[in-house]
Amino acid sequence: MTMKLLASLTSPYARKIRIALAEKNIPFELVVDSPWEAATRVPDVNPLGKVPALVLDDGEVFFDSPVIAGYIETLGHAPALLPAGGIERVRVRQSEALVDGILDAAVTAYLEGRRPEAQQSAPNLDRQYDKIQRSLDLLEERLAGRNWLDGDSMQLGDIALGVALGYLDLRLGYLEWRAGRPVLEAFAQRMFARPSFAATVPPAG
Numbered sequence: 001m002t003m004k005l006l007a008s009l010t011s012p013y014a015r016k017i018r019i020a021l022a023e024k025n026i027p028f029e030l031v032v033d034s035p036w037e038a039a040t041r042v043p044d045v046n047p048l049g050k051v052p053a054l055v056l057d058d059g060e061v062f063f064d065s066p067v068i069a070g071y072i073e074t075l076g077h078a079p080a081l082l083p084a085g086g087i088e089r090v091r092v093r094q095s096e097a098l099v100d101g102i103l104d105a106a107v108t109a110y111l112e113g114r115r116p117e118a119q120q121s122a123p124n125l126d127r128q129y130d131k132i133q134r135s136l137d138l139l140e141e142r143l144a145g146r147n148w149l150d151g152d153s154m155q156l157g158d159i160a161l162g163v164a165l166g167y168l169d170l171r172l173g174y175l176e177w178r179a180g181r182p183v184l185e186a187f188a189q190r191m192f193a194r195p196s197f198a199a200t201v202p203p204a205g
Contacts, residue, residue, distance in 0.1 A: 012106075
């Protein structure tokens, strides 16, 4: 048997896990399921009704992308995407949390923008945009003069960042995140060229 990953093709959180599995060459069955669909079975495995959810061969389920990423590391497949422990692991986890926060804000802004215009909250949209812009500015500074956010090799935070930049292109292109951020733009080009990223590009629409 092969573990199953429940995911929608546009979920950036699920894409992060798909990329991590691909980078480690870990086999899995992709079960495409959107929690927004009436016939979704996601709540059957995750009471929160969110993807990704990873179902192991014995039926045990892990959900929430940081949790799944942590589980994947226990399988011992190279390359390591999290340090073994100590402050180095905490720093990578913080990078992941920062980038996941960008995604949280981007998803919130996207959903708000889909509401009828008269029902949209401009202050809420501005708050989400501010979170995104501040975080991208910080990441632009952190990446200056280096290839990776933490350490000398690609780690989970780097994958998360590549996914987040791709999601901004998909859903919030009007923010033009590349403007004034040449370091992030170069980073994105390198990440998008990786086979794991190329194979998981979300469908438009």
